[in-house]
Amino acid sequence: MSGVLELRDVTKTYVDGVDEVHALREVNLTVEAGKLVAVMGPSGSGKSTLLTIAGALESATSGEVLVCGQPVSAMSRDERARLRRRAIGYVFQDFNLLPGLTAAENVALPLELDGMPAGKARAAGLRALDDLGLAERASRFPDQLSGGERQRVAIARAVVGDHRLLLADEPTGALDSANGEAVMRLLLAACKRGLAAVVVTHDAQLASWAERVVFIRDGRVVDRTAPRPGPDSLLTGEPAR
Amino acid sequence: MSIRHALLALLSEGPKYGLQLREEFEARTGEVWPLNVGQVYTTLQRLERDGLVASDDDADPGPQKGFRITDGGAAELDSWLRTPPDLASPPRDEIVIKILVAVRLPEVDVHEVIQEHRRYLVELMQQWTHLKEEEAEFDLALALVVDAEIFRLDSVVQWLDSADGRIKRAAVAPPAAAPAAAKIRRRAVVRR
Numbered sequence: 001m002s003g004v005l006e007l008r009d010v011t012k013t014y015v016d017g018v019d020e021v022h023a024l025r026e027v028n029l030t031v032e033a034g035k036l037v038a039v040m041g042p043s044g045s046g047k048s049t050l051l052t053i054a055g056a057l058e059s060a061t062s063g064e065v066l067v068c069g070q071p072v073s074a075m076s077r078d079e080r081a082r083l084r085r086r087a088i089g090y091v092f093q094d095f096n097l098l099p100g101l102t103a104a105e106n107v108a109l110p111l112e113l114d115g116m117p118a119g120k121a122r123a124a125g126l127r128a129l130d131d132l133g134l135a136e137r138a139s140r141f142p143d144q145l146s147g148g149e150r151q152r153v154a155i156a157r158a159v160v161g162d163h164r165l166l167l168a169d170e171p172t173g174a175l176d177s178a179n180g181e182a183v184m185r186l187l188l189a190a191c192k193r194g195l196a197a198v199v200v201t202h203d204a205q206l207a208s209w210a211e212r213v214v215f216i217r218d219g220r221v222v223d224r225t226a227p228r229p230g231p232d233s234l235l236t237g238e239p240a241r
Numbered sequence: 242m243s244i245r246h247a248l249l250a251l252l253s254e255g256p257k258y259g260l261q262l263r264e265e266f267e268a269r270t271g272e273v274w275p276l277n278v279g280q281v282y283t284t285l286q287r288l289e290r291d292g293l294v295a296s297d298d299d300a301d302p303g304p305q306k307g308f309r310i311t312d313g314g315a316a317e318l319d320s321w322l323r324t325p326p327d328l329a330s331p332p333r334d335e336i337v338i339k340i341l342v343a344v345r346l347p348e349v350d351v352h353e354v355i356q357e358h359r360r361y362l363v364e365l366m367q368q369w370t371h372l373k374e375e376e377a378e379f380d381l382a383l384a385l386v387v388d389a390e391i392f393r394l395d396s397v398v399q400w401l402d403s404a405d406g407r408i409k410r411a412a413v414a415p416p417a418a419a420p421a422a423a424k425i426r427r428r429a430v431v432r433r
Contacts, residue, residue, distance in 0.1 A: 208366035
């Protein structure tokens with residue numbers, strides 16, 4: 001089964017003066033529609049680089065990145081920009097909402113930038129906010145929203161339109177555990193509607209919401225969790241003493 | 242987990258039969274801790290011997306025999322709820338011991354050992370989170386038990402992450418030998 005996102009032997013090397021820094025080394029990763037994959041690793045392991053390359057924000061030094069089956073390296077600059085607007089949603093730890101726009105305008109902006117008429121884009125934005133329980137907050141500005149609400153607006157912006165791939169970098173990092181859990185439930189709900197999602201994090205609690213967890217160290221994928229057994233296996237332990 | 246105090250807590254709501262106590266114990270702990278009926282009756286007999294519960298004297302032993310909490314039992318329950326468990330002494334955690342051993346063995350890659358444990362713990366956390374995702378939203382007791390397990394496992398993963406980093410840094414710049422006074426203090430802490 002082909003993935004919405006495929007990384008094939010992706011390597012990313014930065015040149016720092018005379019030194020070469022290998023941020024990613026021969027990374028292979030496939031994420032199918034409807035799946036949530038977590039990439040877990042410490043600071044400096046390469047996980048954020050993996051996300052920027054998967055999101056066509058940066059180019060790989062070697063290897064191939066395919067989004068919806070299309071090789072990113074074969075695309076022109078404009079084609080990549082269109083891919084980012086149309087197919088990929090991004091969620092960041094610090095929300096990245098534009099402070100001068102209301103919640104609804106923030107969500108509608110990517111659609112308008114992609115040429116959708118303003119009224120239609122706004123209606124789609126309001127629908128996305130409504131799905132996340134934020135209809136009544138649509139005309140508020142980001143500084144009038146709580147941290148949890150701001151992140152839900154960011155998720156609405158990431159899933160609005162025909163996005164197929166959702167990329168999240170520590171999306172619950174600035175939130176308490178209740179709001180963090182709410183955000184992960186929303187990301188999972190988006191996957192159940194058919195999106196593919198990658199969440200990069202250092203946080204095992206956050207990663208444990210994913211169906212698969214990939215461990216990255218020094219730019220290499222070093223391990224993966226096995227397919228998840230059913231939760232019933234937890235409930236057949238020894239009787240209490 | 243103290244079955245003794247869990248049974249006292251259930252009886253503080255009113256008199257109950259043994260079988261009913263088992264069913265309610267399992268329901269209140271999110272059905273995560275199975276309990277056999279023999280354990281229930283053995284514990285009830287001990288509680289009765291200690292004067293913390295009383296039974297229907299005339300009923301036959303078995304599922305129809307009812308139990309109620311005594312004043313002494315209520316006082317014992319209140320005292321137990323408010324007494325923090327002993328967390329002052331470091332537990333002899335098996336993972337900690339394995340990493341302490343692995344770091345000393347030159348032929349073993351301690352980082353690989355850490356990753357084996359990390360993966361196993363995250364897989365367990367995935368199972369618990371899946372249970373929370375599917376069912377715990379509708380069951381407060383289960384949600385509390387699942388959160389407790391997830392936080393417990395997460396604390397071990399965080400320790401492994403910290404150990405991983407500390408061992409890497411120590412390989413680059415080994416720590417200086419501790420002064421004799423510090424060693425004596427350290428022994429005193431561990432022995433307590």
